[in-house]
Amino acid sequence: MADDRHRPHRNVPNDEYLYVLACGVVIPLRWLDRYGWRPLSSNERQATYLFYRELGRRMNITGIPASLDELQEWFDAYDREHLVPNDDAAAVERATRMLMLARVPRLLAPLGDALVSAMYDARLRMAMKVPAPAWPIRAGLHLSLKIRARILRHLGRPRTVPRFADGIVTKTYPDGYDINDLGPAS
Numbered sequence: 001m002a003d004d005r006h007r008p009h010r011n012v013p014n015d016e017y018l019y020v021l022a023c024g025v026v027i028p029l030r031w032l033d034r035y036g037w038r039p040l041s042s043n044e045r046q047a048t049y050l051f052y053r054e055l056g057r058r059m060n061i062t063g064i065p066a067s068l069d070e071l072q073e074w075f076d077a078y079d080r081e082h083l084v085p086n087d088d089a090a091a092v093e094r095a096t097r098m099l100m101l102a103r104v105p106r107l108l109a110p111l112g113d114a115l116v117s118a119m120y121d122a123r124l125r126m127a128m129k130v131p132a133p134a135w136p137i138r139a140g141l142h143l144s145l146k147i148r149a150r151i152l153r154h155l156g157r158p159r160t161v162p163r164f165a166d167g168i169v170t171k172t173y174p175d176g177y178d179i180n181d182l183g184p185a186s
Helices: 014-035 042-058 068-082 087-101 106-119 122-128 135-155
Strands: none
Touching: 014 042, 014 068, 014 135, 042 068, 087 106, 087 122, 106 135
C-alpha cells in the first residue's frame, strides 16, 4: 500500500495508485510513439519505466509489474475493466478541460472544446461523458500533430540551453522560480 504521506484518503486501493503510476508511463510513451518527432530508443523507454517503478516503490505501491511490457498489459486490462462513466471523474475532466482551453491559441478558440475532446481516445471520452468531436476535427488534429513532428524532425534545431535554465515563469510565479527552491524548508 502507498505510504501514509501519499494517502490522504485511506480507502484508496493500491491498484488505483498503481494505475495512476502506470498512466505516467504508458500514456506519454504512447503519445510520443504516435506524435513524437523521432522514435524513442529502447533505453529511453526503459528509463521511463525504471524511474516510475522506483517512484512507486518509494511510495510503497505494491504489485508493480516487473517490466515495461507487463506494465502496459496490466494498464490496458485495468483500463478496460475500470474506465467506466463516473460523475466524479467527469467533474475533474471538466476542471482540467478549462485549464487546457486557457492555452488554446485565439485563432483556434472556437474549436477548443472539440480539439480537447479529439485528444481523448474513445474509451476515455465515454468514461468522462464527453461526446466525440466530428471526424474532421479528429483527423485534422491527428494530421497537424504528425506534420508538426515531421517539421521538428527535419527543420527543428536541438536546444543549446535547457528549456528551464533561467527558471520557470508562470502566473503564480511571475518572476520565475528555480525548481530546486521549491518544497519544504530543510
